[in-house]
Amino acid sequence: MYHIKIVSIFRENVPPAQFERIMRPDIAAQWVMSVPDNTVRSLFSRYDQFQPTTRSSPYQSGRDLRKLVAQEFWYGNLVAIDESSRPWSSTTELYYINQKGELTPTYAPRSLSFPLGSIIVRYGAMVRVYRTLPPPTVRPxxxxxxxxxxxxxxxxxxxxxxxxxxxxxxxxxxxxxxxxxxxxxxxxxxxxxxxxxxxxxxxxxNIAVEKAKLAGNVYKTVNPLEATPGVPEGWSDISNDAEALNKLGLKSSMLYDNPASPDFLARVYKPDPAVFGSDMNPTVVFRGSREPEFASVGDNLSSLWSKGELAPVKNGADWSNNFAQGMGKNSTYYQSAVTIGDKLAKSGQSVDIAGHSLGGGLASAASMASGKPGWTFNAAGLHSSTVEKYGGSVLGKTDDIQAYRVEGELLTKVQEVNVWEDLKTMKGLPVPTLLKEGVSALSPNAAGIPHDLAGGTGSALERHGIDQAINCIEQQKDEDIAIIGSRL
Known part of the structure; x- marks a missing residue:
């Protein structure tokens, strides 16, 4: 059980080690509303600080002290610190202490007024006051x-x-x-x-990691006329099964643009009921952008001599389609994705859609055109006009798309305006920051409900990989299994 202490975080001195036990405001508010109103006062470490901290009088007739406290949790004027011996958990705690002794948020509260950064500054002040740096948080x-x-x-x-x-x-x-x-x-x-x-x-x-594994497997396709190798356990590639595809309103030829060496590519996977029962649907998965391969100097010279132009960049179509769609221009990839979405809508079958990077953008377009659920990972943004541009009807909602993104990954950083984070990246230089914000303002954000994934490693480019998204989701699964298990 919890052993809660309510603290005025900016008026009281709090030992640095207790900052990792500050509860998320939503959890704290839910908890305080569950206790009797006449017991709340006893939870304060300094009740005399309540009125000067919140500028609210708890003595006003008809006021519920619990509601006042819950409101102040959201403003960050008051925090709930759990002094029980239960294990630290990212589902209840707002911060953890990293290996350098820094206070680090586990997530960002919905309230824009919550002083997430100010509490970190306060932690630094308490480290100086107490002259001690607490050990790193033991995470589940x-x-x-x-x-x-x-x-x-x-x-x-x-x-x-x-x-x-x-x-x-x-x-x-x-x-x-x-x-x-x-x-x-x-x-x-x-x-x-x-x-x-x-x-x-x-x-x-549990569902998302299966979709992420499929989004990774589609990159292994060599010949679209054959089954993709290394399909994740519990799934089979039915991209060339005419009967199975027909039920979904699809044909194999709709899943690629060139059978010999496809640029646009999608695959269809079928779940094994012996593994998943009836919990999983067939899933259409779009391949994302591949690394561009530039021709050698010799090949470029030969092409200039014979054709009067440089040799083409291998996989360049991925990038030109990505850029064109983001700017609201024509993209054959997205046209194909919308067509697939339209066919899925007319099939009336239960089917899901997934993709990573460019594939996530394509999956978003197909989801919006079909009304079918989508799962995307570090996805490219979706322009508001894309679906209707290619004759599709917007049948879906962005709430039907679960958009997973590894914290600090490159594509999300480029697409989204985040002034404070970008200032840090640009080392406080205003001109580069303004240029970056200008690019982000012109770029559409990934469609869907965002799910930020902590635990990525390496550079922003390395964090973009689908393997990092899978690893981060698996870390969360392990953590949640431990939390639930500790409560049994």
Whole structure:
């Protein structure tokens, strides 16, 4: 259970080690509304600071102290610090302390007025006041990894006390799928808010990681007339199965533009009911942009001599289509995606859509044209006119698209205006920052509900890869499994 202390964070001295236990404002507000009103006062470390901090009088007739406190949690004037011995969790805690001793947010609250950065500054002040730097936060993903080596304590498949990701890894794919569903059900039924939140995210990520794996597999296609190699467990490539495609209103020839060496490419995958039961739908997956390959000096000279022009850039069509669509110009790739979306809409079948990078933009267009659910990963933005430009009807909503993005990845940074973050990237130089914001203002954002993924590594370009999105989702799954397991 929680052991909450309510603190006026900017008026009281708080030991630096307690900053990692500051609860998310939504969790804190939910919790305070669940306790009796006459007990709230006893939770304050300094109740005398309530009125000067909030400029609200708790003594006014008819006022519910719980509502006042919940409101101030959202403003950040008050924070709830959990002093219980339960493990740290990103589903309940707002910050963690990294390896350098820096206070780092786990997520950004919905409230634009929440002083996320000011609390970090306050933490620095408290480090100087107390003259101590706290140790790094022990995060659940680290605990899960340590449990993997404990062989004798692994649960047998189907055991009711399943708690760790390591135990899941000892099972077959079908057993893991069912075990996670059981764990999600228990989390949803839990009395603990952190377990409920972890269960919801685990349910979402349980689906999303499968779509991400498919979005990675489509890059392995060599010959569109043959099955793609290395298809993820639990799926099969039906891109050349005429009967299966016909049910979806598709033909194999619609999935590529050139059978010998396709530029535009999509694949269709079918889930195995022996693994997923009826939980998964067939999924249309679009390939993203590939690295451009420039011709050698010799090839360019030969092309200039014979054709009067430089040799073409291999995979250049990916980039020209990406740029053209973002600027509202014609793009054959997006025209094909909208056509596929229109066919899916008319089929009346349950089908999902997914893609990474450029493939995420194409998946967004197909989702909007079909009204079918979409999952995208580090996706290219979708211009508002794209679907209707190619004769499609906007049947879907952006809320039907789950847009996963690794924090700090290149494409999202380029597409989205983020002045403060870009100032840091540009080392405070105003001219480069303004130029970058100008480019971002002209670029459409990725469509859908954004899901930011912490845990990416390397440069912004390296974070763009689909493998990083998969790894980040798997980290969240391990963390949520540990949280729910700790509440059983």
């Amino acid at each position: 993903a680290q605990v899960v990894k340590s449990k993997a080596a404990i062989g004798p304590e692994l649960a047998t498949p189907g055991k009711d006390t399943l708690k760790t990701a390591a135990q899941l890894k000892a099972m077959t794919k079908a057993e893991r799928w069912q075990a996670r569903k059981d764990l999600i059900s228990k989390g949803n039924a839990s009395i603990y808010p952190d377990a409920q939140i972890a269960a919801k995210r685990l349910a979402d990520n």
